[in-house]
Amino acid sequence: MSTRPSRQEACVQGEKEAAPGWRAAPPRREHSPPEPTPPASLLPLQASCVQYRLVVRDANTLQICQLYTCLDQIQHIEWSADSLFILCALYKRGLVQVWSLEQPEWHCKIDEGSAGLVASCWSPDGRHILNTTEFHLRITVWSLCTKSVSYIKYPKACQQGITFTRDGRYLALAERRDCKDYVSILVCSDWQLLRHFDTDTQDLAGIEWAPNGCVLAAWDSCLEYKILLYSLDGRLLSTFCAYEWSLGIKSVAWSPSSQFLAVGSYDGKVRILNHVTWKMITEFGHPATINNPKIVVYKEAEKSPPLVLGRLAFPPPRAAAGPLSSTESEWRQRSHWDGHQALQCRLARRSSGNTASQGRAQGQALCAAAKFPPSPVFHEVASVPVSLQTLKPAADRANPRIGIGALAFSPDNCFLATRSDSVPTAVWIWDIQKLRLLAVLEQLSAVRCFQWDPRQARLAICTGGGKVYLWSPAGCVSVQVPGEGDFQVLSVCWHPSGDSLALLSKDHFCLCFLETEQGVGTAFGQRGDHT
Template sequence: MNFSEVFKLSNQLSKFSPNGKFLASCIQYRLVVRDVSTLQVLQLYTCLDQIQHLEWSADSLFILCAMYKRGLVQIWSLEQPEWHCKIDEGSAGLVASCWSPDGRHILNTTEFHLRITVWSLCTKSVSYIKYPKACQQESLASFKAQFFTNSYPDPLQVLRSGISFTKDGRYMALAERRDCKDYISLFVCSDWQLLRHFDTDTQDLAGIEWAPNGCVLAAWDSCLEYKILLYSLDGRLLSTYCAYEWSLGIKNIAWSPSSQFLAIGSYDEKVRILNHVTWKMITEFGHTVTINNPKIVVYKEMEKSQTLEMENLPFPPTKAAASSLFNTESKYEVASSPVSLQTLKPVADRPNPKIGIGILAFSPDNCFLATRNDNIPNAVWIWDVQKLKLFVVLEHLSAVRSFQWDPQQARLAVCTGRSQVYLWSPAGCLSVQVPAEGDFQILSLCWHRSGNSMALLSKDQLCLCYLENAEIK
């Protein structure tokens, strides 16, 4: 495993282009585009204000930069660097911006979710979609709380739960709120014409998401009502599922890449798997504090201090040598059964309690499901989807910030806000120290489409990690 040099970064804004050739990153109001293979700067763009959101078009020809404080969006072209486009939403304000699947339309959501404005780069025409619903209330509250700071949540968190595109880019589903009632509208993305419009049997629609095959749309209610509804492309209700009736219901969902399974993460610390034939539950995965089954491997992160010999310390000490005095490395060790995992007691009198399944994701081959139970925050649970049972648990020294599957194979990368990156595959797991000067705290990561590298992002720095083909496959 090799690492690149460290580059400056703002707000963890760095993304690979969809075609895998470029890497875009933001430094305050500057947008830097690098060649992935050489990391040479290809283009440097200057925006009108600090960038709060960055997004590539699907064909990797354009880059969108959103500046929410100013209500501005700027679009830059890689083929024609002298060309650019500016969209000013004016007094309507701006809370979210994203590309349409064709990469030629931009969807801007105004403040208070009064409307969505669809801007065309080709015809310069403007369309308006009324009554969009602000589904992700937690993200919206976070956005408002941070509006006058330099730290912003992912703006697509506000949009993504209320807008969902089919994978082929043909259709868009939009959650709406009219006359105190929830609706869903289906649009044809080629001309933004309304295809279907129907109401939903929800008290407060929390999110919608298409299956990867684009045949089924999942819609779920707020956390106070456990209900998920499944609709066909023509708006027919295929099934309704409810696991229990007491408060705090669905927290997260994930479709398997094959669309055969729908995983529902709940506040009761369980994941329920529905099948695509009957839409009934085929199993549920519980996240217990103690693991008694000796057949389940539990990898536990252990820390080992690495200090320099004092007589070998140069004088005056360099930054690298000084930081090495306090440098710590870690490794995984197999824990003996039974294993008790570290728990976090949720604060009952505060909103959004740290309890339930906060993150879940299927591996690209449909064989594994990775989950994190928010009140056991240091652990990643990996389930065998074919055998419908727990396969392995990874317990770390710090709370898991995020994890992401390699796009090409069943290989999981994990970060915990420390200077290590963790990798797991069915062949084993490892912990690798980032050899950066100072304390490089990895807060998020993203894979390159090839699976041969990934970007590691700290608060104000970026580093690329290159993996050899033989590493823990």
């Protein structure tokens, strides 16, 4: 890795010595974002892009706060950890443009030139940008403060080849040189190499730090079942291999406490490793038939349930799972707010904020203020035995739809949600404390995405339709997204506070505010700041 002054294209416009002043704020990471505590002068903001325009809105009212124009179509946007800067990656032009929220007239342009650009991201301190060139020849680290640049050679083009510790002190990078796999650990303060070691893998597929930053997990490609655990100084702690001569690891997830490592495999099982011996303590299968009467199976049904009072906002902790129906939902103006609805959405005809897909929608933000009865689709508790819909994979095609495609731990470390690609319509909820299956949610359509509330055990699920599904230990409920046209929810994204939820379609996004014990939560828990 070498260091030299930055090229002219990376010069900071309007600043001679450094970027604008920044305020101290706790880092907000992608892996497990904490509750934000922004300065009083900063509003909760939401960013989205439409072709070459970057739109920054007030997350409570959807009013436009800033509008920036880039040099070309935007493919990727990302906030800095302190939310004071936002980068726009223009991959086709090999450019990255950085905008300041405090000083809109300040901006920065980074040009990778003939090397090209395939990926761009922030460092945890929010003052460095990591650009990956075409063909993964190198990673360039640009500093907004000193206007210097550093090079990291030999990055490997794999599924998850770069990972930061949660405290932002260290970077682990997967490398490929001389037909062998390596891992480099760098110090993020000065980008100096701390450790460099080879991995006993045939084709390294991904690496990920434990939340406590003490252990690094590295796993092989699907052709060989192998996962290796390394300490911060590069010592091999353990190697785990469940079987041989078959497709291996498909997904990996750490528990928030770093006590467990869940490994999803192509054989349809999840294996849980413990942090003491790094041995398997249990494995979770995903059978097509549920026979255990202690397992609650929620089946989505196309009929109206009886109107029963219920709530999913703050369920009793560790409550027994049972049916839950939503009360009649009403979408009201601010002046008619009565504080009793469980969910409120706001529809904006803009491109989604977490991706840079082409936004073809036009017009300004539209606030939904319609009144409608409960969704005709709800969940009923099915009697065992229950046969789930299975998908037979095509034997003559690559990347067969089998195995555990997604898994995630709840923030309280009590539950694990999984999805088997051979049973695409079901989400499995596992009780980690008792190491058993707790509930199964069977949808009418294939599950596209699910994500845990970052503050409590509440799971949001979408299937590509016009509804969002919520599960907690108290039960399950589905809510129809209001608005004009056919709104297809393709992914969901929680606010770090857990009070609001973003629903994303191809061309639109919808903001949902959920009820809390104090009332209706906004992005920062201020009641009455939205309609």
